[in-house]
Amino acid sequence: MLFAGWFHYHKAAPKLAWFQDVESMLNHHLAGLLGLGSLSWAGHQVHVSLPINQFLNAGVDPKEIPLPHEFILNRDLLAQLYPSFAEGATPFFTLNWSKYAEFIFIMPPLSLSLRSLDLASISLDLVVSPPHQLK
Structure with a gap:
């Protein structure tokens, strides 16, 4: 970013x-806002929605589920559900994505709706795709 x-x-x-x-400015600002919005949504899906759904699928009483901000602030809480979170983002940036297999290959829900991780990957694709691929 600095470069x-x-x-x-x-x-x-x-x-x-x-x-x-005006059109150049609008395109420039919209690209930035939509990119940051998609990145935020993907992060929310992975760091908040997946753990909460994991607890709900396990039959935990909704009153006992930690608040959403606790998943973001406490990495140990996420590591209890998904052990690869204990390593942080190192496997992601070193392209050792097989470390994340425990939550990438979660069984699909019984309803035929999209899984949270599928939605997160779509949002992340929108962030990292070059603009010419989005047309």
Whole structure:
């Protein structure tokens, strides 16, 4: 992100005409907002919805389920449900994704609705896809 800021400020700085073009500004800001929104939604699906659904599928009383912010703030709580969370994001960034097999390959629900992880992966795809692939 720091490199991108330096690059756009020093090497490929937009001209004044770009800032005065409303369509360029709108596309730029919408891409940023939609990208951050999709990333936030994917994070919510993985770090909040999956653990809560895991508890509900196990038959835990909804009053006993920890509050959503506790899953985000307490990594040990997530590690109890999914042991790979104890390693943090290291397997993700080192492309050792097989470590996450315990929650990537969860059995599908009996209803034919999409699983939370499927929705999260779609949202994450929207974040990392180059803009030309989204047209």
